[in-house]
Amino acid sequence: MADATDHYSTHPARHWCVVEAGRVQCKLCPRGCVLGDDQVGACRNRRNVAGRLMAETYGRTSGVAVDPMEKKPLYHFLPGSSVLSFGGIGCNLTCGFCQNWHLSAEGTPRDLGDETSPAAVVRAARRYGCAAVAFTYNEPTVSLEYVIDVADACRAAGIRTVVVSNGYITRQAAEELYPRIDAANIDLKAFRPAFYAACGGKLDPVLDTLQLIRHSMDTWLEITTLVIPGHNDSDAELRASAAWVTQRLGPDVPLHFSAFHPAHRFMDTPPTPDSTLLRARRLAMEAGVRHVYLGNTRLTEGADTHCAGCGALEIRRRGYQTDASGLCRGRCSSCGAACPGIFEA
Numbered sequence: 001m002a003d004a005t006d007h008y009s010t011h012p013a014r015h016w017c018v019v020e021a022g023r024v025q026c027k028l029c030p031r032g033c034v035l036g037d038d039q040v041g042a043c044r045n046r047r048n049v050a051g052r053l054m055a056e057t058y059g060r061t062s063g064v065a066v067d068p069m070e071k072k073p074l075y076h077f078l079p080g081s082s083v084l085s086f087g088g089i090g091c092n093l094t095c096g097f098c099q100n101w102h103l104s105a106e107g108t109p110r111d112l113g114d115e116t117s118p119a120a121v122v123r124a125a126r127r128y129g130c131a132a133v134a135f136t137y138n139e140p141t142v143s144l145e146y147v148i149d150v151a152d153a154c155r156a157a158g159i160r161t162v163v164v165s166n167g168y169i170t171r172q173a174a175e176e177l178y179p180r181i182d183a184a185n186i187d188l189k190a191f192r193p194a195f196y197a198a199c200g201g202k203l204d205p206v207l208d209t210l211q212l213i214r215h216s217m218d219t220w221l222e223i224t225t226l227v228i229p230g231h232n233d234s235d236a237e238l239r240a241s242a243a244w245v246t247q248r249l250g251p252d253v254p255l256h257f258s259a260f261h262p263a264h265r266f267m268d269t270p271p272t273p274d275s276t277l278l279r280a281r282r283l284a285m286e287a288g289v290r291h292v293y294l295g296n297t298r299l300t301e302g303a304d305t306h307c308a309g310c311g312a313l314e315i316r317r318r319g320y321q322t323d324a325s326g327l328c329r330g331r332c333s334s335c336g337a338a339c340p341g342i343f344e345a
């Protein structure tokens, strides 16, 4: 556990219990941190204050930006719209390859701004013409209490909400969060338990979250895998992962393969070659995934959305320029087949 260094919010946390006098256990994620007085959980967002768990960073963000929805990435959710994106600090996993490590691994409460009320978030989304608000950049679920309050305020105001998450959350917390969330992009970092163990986590809870969102929630789901040379890019692993997606989630869940760039503790690992991304896409499509996209690359293959029925171009993407004129009310303009996703604001 991290040492106590900063006392700020006195906002009560959810999902915890007392294990003995003065010691509490957080039940927000499968790590289940047991914390003595004044100790902070591994995610650096939740503190035991006098025997009660507090949401240490409630309402305080490390950065806000207006992003294209495609940057989350979400390709089948309000294409071409703008999304007001918030980040915090900390994470409940410790991935050495993290592309946002300056926030997730090294961010501290001192990097956060003043508390922003949910009503102020709604006002900002309206001011900037955003169709949705996204919780992203670091792992947002470690700030569950704030995400829930903002999501409720957004829903009341007719603004959609997006979560970009590692999916490492307990079922009870996920069941509270995702009914409030309109779309999620969940990382499937690899398909081997040993890979997740090296990140301080486990594979199975992530698979459980994916199935919960897909089958028990109205939340639109897309998945991202950061493809890291030599670590999660074997044919066997890519095939097994895509087969699981097809069989357990269905062929209509979009899968994004994103190129790795050297970062954090993986500075000696080379960037992902285009050939690896193309191979991952081919294997996933052979396994039955209908919409497979490539990100962090200049490749045009894997950028566009084509009708799974007739093959017509539905959405063309170049950089963050999006042309969805091949879709009409969520249906292919050529054959009329429905495209999976949410396309009407």
Ligand code: SF4
Pocket (backbone or CB within 6 Å): 026, 027, 028, 029, 030, 031, 032, 033, 040, 041, 042, 043, 044, 045, 046, 091, 092, 142
């Ligand atoms: S959310 Fe944070 S404090 Fe809670 S169990 Fe996970 S890592 Fe520990």
